Structures are given as C-alpha cells and as structure tokens.
Amino acid sequence: xxxxxxxxxxxxxxxxxxxxxxxxxxxxxxxxxxxxxxxxxxxxxxxxxxxxxxxxxxxxxxxxxxxxxxxxxxxxxxxxxxxxxxxxxxxxxxxxxxxxxxxxxxxxxxxxxxxxxxxxxxxxxxxxxxxxxxxxxxxxxxxxxxxxxxxxxxxxxxxxxxxxxxxxxxxxxxxxxxxxxxxxxxxxxxxxxxxxxxxxxxxxxxxxxxxxxxxxxxxxxxxxxxxxxxxxxxxxxxxxxxxxxxxxxxxxxxxxxxxxxxxxxxxxxxxxxxxxxxxxxxxxxxxxxxxxxxxxxxxxxxxxxxxxxxxxxxxxxxxxxxxxxxxxxxxxxxxxxxxxxxxxxxxxxxxxxxxxxxxxxxxxxxxxxxxxxxxxxxxxxxxxxxxxxxxxxxxxxxxxxxxxxxxxxxxxxxxxxxxxxxxxxxxxxxxxxxxxxxxxxxxxxxxxxxxxxxxxxxxxxxxxxxxxxxxxxxxxxxxxxxxxxxxxxxxxxxxxxxxxxxxxxxxxxxxxxxxxxxxxxxxxxxxxxxxxxxxxxxxxxxxxxxxxxxxxxxxxxxxxxxxxxxxxxxxxxxxxxxxxxxxxxxxxxxxxxxxxxxxxxxxxxxxxxxxxxxxxxxxxxxxxxxxxxxxxxxxxxxxxxxxxxxxxxxxxxxxxxxxxxxxxxxxxxxxxxxxxxxxxxxxxxxxxxxxxxxxxxxxxxxxxxxxxxxxxxxxxxxxxxxxxxxxxxxxxxxxxxxxxxxxxxxxxxxxxxxxxxxxxxxxxxxxxxxxxxxxxxxxxxxxxxxxxxxxxxxxxx
Amino acid sequence: xxxxxxxxxxxxxxxxxxxxxxxxxxxxxxxxxxxxxxxxxxxxxxxxxxxxxxx
Numbered sequence: 001x002x003x004x005x006x007x008x009x010x011x012x013x014x015x016x017x018x019x020x021x022x023x024x025x026x027x028x029x030x031x032x033x034x035x036x037x038x039x040x041x042x043x044x045x046x047x048x049x050x051x052x053x054x055x056x057x058x059x060x061x062x063x064x065x066x067x068x069x070x071x072x073x074x075x076x077x078x079x080x081x082x083x084x085x086x087x088x089x090x091x092x093x094x095x096x097x098x099x100x101x102x103x104x105x106x107x108x109x110x111x112x113x114x115x116x117x118x119x120x121x122x123x124x125x126x127x128x129x130x131x132x133x134x135x136x137x138x139x140x141x142x143x144x145x146x147x148x149x150x151x152x153x154x155x156x157x158x159x160x161x162x163x164x165x166x167x168x169x170x171x172x173x174x175x176x177x178x179x180x181x182x183x184x185x186x187x188x189x190x191x192x193x194x195x196x197x198x199x200x201x202x203x204x205x206x207x208x209x210x211x212x213x214x215x216x217x218x219x220x221x222x223x224x225x226x227x228x229x230x231x232x233x234x235x236x237x238x239x240x241x242x243x244x245x246x247x248x249x250x251x252x253x254x255x256x257x258x259x260x261x262x263x264x265x266x267x268x269x270x271x272x273x274x275x276x277x278x279x280x281x282x283x284x285x286x287x288x289x290x291x292x293x294x295x296x297x298x299x300x301x302x303x304x305x306x307x308x309x310x311x312x313x314x315x316x317x318x319x320x321x322x323x324x325x326x327x328x329x330x331x332x333x334x335x336x337x338x339x340x341x342x343x344x345x346x347x348x349x350x351x352x353x354x355x356x357x358x359x360x361x362x363x364x365x366x367x368x369x370x371x372x373x374x375x376x377x378x379x380x381x382x383x384x385x386x387x388x389x390x391x392x393x394x395x396x397x398x399x400x401x402x403x404x405x406x407x408x409x410x411x412x413x414x415x416x417x418x419x420x421x422x423x424x425x426x427x428x429x430x431x432x433x434x435x436x437x438x439x440x441x442x443x444x445x446x447x448x449x450x451x452x453x454x455x456x457x458x459x460x461x462x463x464x465x466x467x468x469x470x471x472x473x474x475x476x477x478x479x480x481x482x483x484x485x486x487x488x489x490x491x492x493x494x495x496x497x498x499x500x501x502x503x504x505x506x507x508x509x510x511x512x513x514x515x516x517x518x519x520x521x522x523x524x525x526x527x528x529x530x531x532x533x534x535x536x537x538x539x540x541x542x543x544x545x546x547x548x549x550x551x552x553x554x555x556x557x558x559x560x561x562x563x564x565x566x567x568x569x570x571x572x573x574x575x576x577x578x579x580x581x582x583x584x585x586x587x588x589x590x591x592x593x594x595x596x597x598x599x600x601x602x603x604x605x606x607x608x609x610x611x612x613x614x615x616x617x618x619x620x621x622x623x624x625x626x627x628x629x630x631x632x633x634x635x636x637x638x639x640x641x642x643x644x645x646x647x648x649x650x651x652x653x654x655x656x657x658x659x660x661x662x663x664x665x666x667x668x669x670x671x672x673x674x675x676x677x678x679x680x681x682x683x684x685x686x687x688x689x690x691x692x693x694x695x696x697x698x699x700x701x702x703x704x705x706x707x708x709x710x711x712x713x714x715x716x717x718x719x720x721x722x723x724x725x726x727x728x729x730x731x732x733x734x735x736x737x738x739x740x741x742x743x744x745x746x747x748x749x750x751x752x753x754x755x756x757x758x759x760x761x762x763x764x765x766x767x768x769x770x771x772x773x774x775x776x777x778x779x780x781x782x783x784x785x786x787x788x789x790x791x792x793x794x795x796x797x
Numbered sequence: 798x799x800x801x802x803x804x805x806x807x808x809x810x811x812x813x814x815x816x817x818x819x820x821x822x823x824x825x826x827x828x829x830x831x832x833x834x835x836x837x838x839x840x841x842x843x844x845x846x847x848x849x850x851x852x
Contacts, residue, residue: 182816207798217806
C-alpha cells in the first residue's frame with residue numbers, strides 16, 4: 001500500500017539498482033533503500049509503533065531518512081551548550097527543539113511516544129505546525145544528548161533552539177497585555193456586581209454596614225485593577241510629563257487616579273458616593289483598546305520575520321579533521337557546511353556538492369521546492385528537503401537575505417509615518433487644552449454646586465480623553481501593513497501607504513520586475529522525427545549539466561538523465577558530448593553546425609545537432625511573470641498611467657509592452673534618462689510609483705514618490721525601496737493600491753468620528769448631564785469603534 | 798443577608814484562584830499563539846512541505 005516496488009517503504013526514495021534490503025512489518029516484506037532506513041523502520045516496529053506506517057499520510061520522499069553520519073550529539077552535554085540550549089524548570093530541565101521533517105500528526109505522535117518511553121522524560125509536546133518540540137526531563141535520569149540522539153535515530157533532525165527564540169519581545173508584550181486584560185475584565189465584572197447592590201441600595205435603602213462592606217470589597221477588587229492593569233497608563237503619563245510632551249495617558253491617569261483616591265476616601269469616611277465601577281470599566285475598555293491595537297501592530301511584523309527564529313542554532317562544519325557541530329554564531333564566510341535533508345539552511349551561500357530540492361517558501365512564498373545543484377545560491381531560512389548538500393557560506397546573520405528582510409521590517413516598525421506624528425502632536429495640544437477646560441469646569445461647578453464639582457470634572461476628563469483621536473491613524477496603518485505583509489508586500493517606510501494612495505502613474509522596469517529574470521525554454525521545434533520533444537529536453541538537460549552559463553538554467557530538468565561522456569564546453573559557443581557513441585552539439589548556429597542559420601529576434605535561440613544532423617532548436621527567453629498581464633490591466637482600469645522604462649533594445653521592450661498592453665514605452669534608457677522621465681511626470685503634477693529592481697535602478701527608485709522593488713537575494717541588501725515584493729507574483733500591487741485607498745478612507749472616517757464625538761460630548765459633560773460611568777462607556781466605546789474600524793483593513797481582499 | 802459576608806469573600810478567593818491559574822497558563826506559553834488554534838480544527842493533517850500552509 002505504502003511503498004511501491006521501486007521506492008523505499010520508509011523514506012519513499014527510489015531504491016538503488018543493486019540494493020536488496022527488506023523490512024518485515026506485520027509479516028509483510030517491504031523494500032528499503034539503505035541500511036539506515038531499514039534500521040529506523042525496524043526500530044519503529046520493535047518499539048511497537050508499527051502503527052506509524054498505517055497512520056502516516058503519503059510518505060514524503062527523503063523525509064524521516066536517517067542522517068548519513070551519526071552526529072556527535074555528545075557535544076551538547078558540556079556546560080556551555082547546556083546553558084545555552086536548556087533551562088531549568090524546578091528540578092527538571094526544559095528545552096525547545098526545532099524538529100525538521102515533521103509534516104503530519106503521525107510524525108508528532110511517533111516522536112512524542114518515543115520520547116515518553118525514554119527514562120526521566122516528564123513531558124514532550126510537538127507542534128507539527130511550528131515544528132517546535134518542548135521537552136522536559138530530569139537531568140539525573142537522562143542527558144540532553146540522549147534526547148537529541150533518540151530523535152536523530154528516528155530519522156528526524158533535531159535543531160536545538162536557544163531560550164532567546166522563545167523570549168521574543170512581542171511575545172512578552174502580549175503575555176503582559178493578556179494578564180492586564182484579564183485582571184481588568186474580571187475586576188470590572190466583580191465590581192459591577194457589587195455596584196448593582198450599591199445602586200439598588202440607594203433606591204431601596206441599605207444597611208449602613210452592608211453598604212460599607214460592599215464598598216470595601218469593591219475597593220479590594222479595584223486596587224489590583226488600578227495598580228496592575230492600569231500601570232502602563234500611569235507610566236505613559238509620567239513619561240509624557242518628563243519629556244514635556246503630554247499624551248492621552250495623562251488625562252486618563254488623572255481621571256483614574258483621582259476617581260480611585262476619591263472613592264477610597266469616601267469608603268473610609270462613609271462619604272456620599274464611590275466610583276469604583278467607573279474606574280474599573282474605564283481601565284478595562286482602555287486596556288481592551290490597547291490590546292486590539294497591539295495585536296494589529298504585531299500582525300504587521302511579517303510572519304516571515306517571526307519565522308526567522310526558526311533558523312537553526314547549530315551547523316555541521318566540514319573541516320580537515322572531520323565534521324564538527326558548531327553554533328551558527330561561529331560560522332564565517334568561506335566555511336563549508338553540511339546540510340542534511342530536512343535541515344534549515346543556517347546562512348546564505350551556494351551549493352558546492354550535491355543536488356536537492358529546497359523549500360524557499362519562507363522567502364519567496366513559492367510553494368514548490370526549487371531544484372538546487374552545484375553553484376546555485378542557497379538562502380538562510382530555506383529548508384533542504386531531499387538529499388545532503390554541501391554548501392559554502394557567503395554571508396551569515398544579519399547580512400543574509402532573511403536578516404535584511406528582518407531589518408527592513410524592523411525599520412518600518414519603528415519609523416512612524418509623518419501622518420501619525422502630526423496626529424500625535426495635535427493630541428498633545430488637545431490634552432493641554434482639555435486639562436484647562438477641566439480646570440475651568442471644576443472652578444465653575446465649585447462656585448455653583450460644590451457637591452457635584454468632583455463628579456462633573458471627572459466626567460469631563462473621562463469623556464473628552466482624545467484616545468480615539470490618537471488611535472485613529474496608527475491603528476489603521478498597523479492593520480493595513482499587517483494585511484499587506486500577509487499578501488507578501490513588505491512595507492518598509494511608514495509613509496508608503498499614504499503616498500501609494502495618491503499614485504497617478506506606475507512606471508515599471510522590465511528585467512526582473514515584469515519578467516522573472518530567469519531564462520526559460522519558450523519554444524521547442526523538433527526537426528528530426530526520430531526524437532520526441534521529451535527526448536530533446538532530456539538530452540539537452542544532460543548536455544547542459546556541465547555548463548554554468550546562465551542559459552543552462554533554462555534547460556535544467558529534475559529527471560533521470562542519460563550519461564554523457566567526453567563532455568566539452570566551448571565558452572560562449574555551446575556544449576558538446578557523447579551519448580551512446582553519438583556526438584551531440586548544443587549551442588549557437590555556428591557551433592551546432594548542420595546547416596543551422598541564426599536569425600535575429602528578441603529571444604535567444606539554441607540549436608541542437610547530432611552527428612552533424614539538425615535535431616531541434618530551442619527558443620530561450622526571460623519569461624513574463626505569470627500574472628503581469630492581468631495585474632497591469634487592473635491597474636490600467638483604475639485610470640492609472642502605465643509606462644515601461646527599460647535599458648533594453650526597442651524591439652524587445654516593445655514586444656513585452658504590446659503583450660502587456662502598456663502604451664508608453666521608453667527603451668534603451670540609462671538610469672539618468674529614467675530619472676528624467678519620472679521628474680518630468682512629477683513636474684506635471686503626477687505622483688509616480690516606480691516598480692523596479694533594487695541595484696541598477698537605485699537612483700530611479702529614490703526619485704519616485706513611492707518605490708517598490710522585488711526581493712531578489714543580492715539586490716535586497718542595497719535596496720531603499722518603500723515596499724518590497726516578497727513573492728513571485730505581481731498581483732499584490734493591485735491590492736496595495738486598493739489597500740492604500742481604503743486605509744486613507746478609514747483614517748479619515750476615524751478622525752471625523754473622533755472629532756464629532758469629542759465636540760458633542762464635551763458640552764454635555766461640562767453641563768453635568770453625563771455621570772462618570774456613562775462617560776467611561778462613551779469614551780471607551782469611541783476608541784473601540786476606531787480600533788475595530790481600523791481592523792476591517794486586515795480583511796481587505 | 799449576612800450570608801453575603803461569607804459568600805463574597807469566598808467569591809473573591811475563587812476569583813484569586815482563577816487569576817492565578819490564568820497567569821500560570823499565560824506564563825507557560827499556552828496563550829502565545831492566539832491565531833492558529835482558531836483554525837486548527839479545519840486544518841487537514843496531511844500537510845506536505847509544498848502545501849505552503851505552514852508558512
């Protein structure tokens with residue numbers, strides 16, 4: 001059922017021709033591809049876990065394969081390693097591991113049950129989605145290396161993770177916020193209950209003793225709400241005072257603090273009224289608003305970046321005295337490292353030996369594994385799926401593509417858009433104005449009706465808090481950039497959304513932007529009827545294996561290729577080789593001979609001949625991104641002016657432009673000319689978005705009002721683009737335009753709402769028509785409306 | 798009504814217990830992921846490396 005005759009029962013890789021191994025499970029014989037797989041399968045069977053094979057989904061080729069060499073896990077038992085990778089939890093030790101190769105619940109069942117059978121293991125939980133295994137064990141009964149070894153012997157490659165990756169700042173922030181929210185909400189519910197009793201007592205009469213009791217209990221419950229849940233507001237107010245830039249935290253703190261102290265005083269002296277209910281409700285709604293805003297902000301940290309914590313912490317370095325496991329921090333450019341199947345790649349570099357499929361979804365969103373062989377670049381954070389690779393490191397840590405993406409999105413997180421800064425400043429002045437108004441209201445009421453002065457002033461302070469105003473813009477921007485990053489558009493500049501919304505024209509670069517920048521075979525004409533198209537592809541692929549010419553990429557095939565003898569490369573001409581004693585030549589017309597004649601065109605033609613007979617010719621061209629046409633049509637339909645700026649020759653550029661329906665074409669442009677075109681458009685009042693490749697077009701991108709660049713490994717580090725396209729698709733551009741327009745619309749709605757609310761509520765409260773609890777509800781509701789309105793942006797399609 | 802003098806403090810004790818339990822749960826990481834549990838029920842188990850679901 002599982003293993004076909006020709007694939008391994010355990011790892012589903014093809015069985016080598018001269019291999020005759022078998023695994024016996026439940027009396028049935030199954031083929032195995034190597035002694036390692038046989039051993040693993042027997043280990044699984046002998047542990048009584050043969051059920052794994054029935055439970056698992058279709059086996060993944062290569063996954064679960066045992067490591068080729070038994071890794072020296074003992075290294076991890078020295079104290080340095082233990083303190084870096086494990087932490088103590090009471091008497092037990094605890095560690096988090098990244099386990100590669102886990103794709104279904106059968107894997108996680110197998111791993112958990114195997115570990116639980118080891119001595120001294122207290123808990124083992126594996127999340128198949130995040131690939132993280134948390135394991136707790138008693139260090140007296142078992143060693144860390146034993147656990148790593150047990151996982152490795154099952155065929156899963158464990159990657160020890162340092163504690164740091166657990167303690168991400170946004171995670172800690174979320175935990176603290178959750179605790180505050182819970183304290184505030186439970187406190188509010190309890191105090192509300194007592195308040196019902198107190199209010200009922202005011203109407204129906206209540207024992208003085210019972211009233212005092214209810215007030216004291218309310219006080220007990222409100223104290224943690226004020227001192228714990230509301231602490232960020234007090235801290236913010238204090239910070240604002242110290243920097244002389246009062247924010248919305250100041251009136252909030254004054255209101256909460258004053259109402260709480262006055263209520264405590266009333267409780268102790270049997271005063272006429274307490275406001276514990278208003279205090280807790282105010283704190284709860286504010287905390288809820290902050291919590292929702294925080295979630296929107298965190299969501300804008302691209303998941304790609306969150307996943308960068310999945311980088312392995314160790315790597316296997318190949319050195320003269322054998323393979324050594326070293327922490328990734330000790331990897332340097334030029335090191336050679338070994339990447340096993342299922343391993344995440346720890347640094348940027350290129351393949352020096354081996355051939356394998358690599359999952360680059362983390363960086364490009366491209367779901368299908370990419371074939372990699374000698375010379376091909378590898379990016380940190382991608383996962384090697386099939387076979388062992390040897391790679392040479394070119395850069396590590398923050399210099400890698402992944403590191404750059406993290407840094408760019410970090411920059412976006414801290415750079416506040418100009419729009420928000422303005423709103424903040426306005427809110428600052430507003431706070432001062434409101435404090436003045438509150439003082440005036442207090443004085444007037446004190447003169448007219450001193451017994452209501454405190455209550456009315458409290459209402460004024462609470463109801464006019466400019467929270468909604470201050471939240472209106474940042475919440476919308478956070479939600480929008482969060483949604484855009486889900487669509488694989490990384491906003492690196494806070495102003496980008498606003499300036500995209502005003503775009504009137506889009507200008508595109510050709511190579512690498514509208515096209516993939518990777519040559520592909522676009523046409524194949526077979527001239528000799530003895531061969532099928534497939535034969536030609538396979539022979540061409542086999543001939544090109546030795547070539548490192550960029551065009552050779554176009555011919556690569558993941559298939560069984562015929563053996564080529566006597567391979568010969570003529571630089572700039574083509575390749576030749578013998579297959580079954582026949583001489584094949586693949587290259588330009590002169591090189592292939594056989595009467596081929598070159599013809600002029602935009603695409604490159606490659607000819608193939610066999611023993612001087614013409615067999616076939618290929619047309620190799622840089623292909624358009626698949627959705628380029630549709631995306632450009634959509635942009636055009638919005639009334640945006642589209643233009644194509646390219647350094648390529650007129651004919652080639654016009655062909656592409658005609659294909660895509662772009663009317664305005666500027667071919668053979670130098671970067672200066674491109675910049676001049678953009679500046680002319682700008683002087684005509686246009687708002688130009690430039691979509692181009694980071695390196696050549698850096699000045700052009702910088703000159704445009706908004707710049708968008710696709711993320712191609714090398715160019716990424718130098719880019720200063722406002723928006724980075726992480727995926728292979730252009731369609732998100734269209735969404736980005738919709739998104740930016742929607743964002744500005746929602747920001748305007750929010751601001752209008754906040755202003756209308758404040759202008760209506762202030763006079764009512766000042767005249768004494770709004771009791772403190774209603775003021776708390778009104779103000780909180782207005783902030784919630786703003787935040788929820790902004791969150792609608794995270795659902796834009 | 799004097800039963801309230803016992804019931805309310807008792808309720809507060811339970812409240813304290815609930816808060817403690819929640820703090821423990823948050824501290825042990827049970828609330829770190831607020832997004833996937835909601836969709837886990839509709840996720841199929843047969844995730845493959847190429848599915849893209851886990852990225």
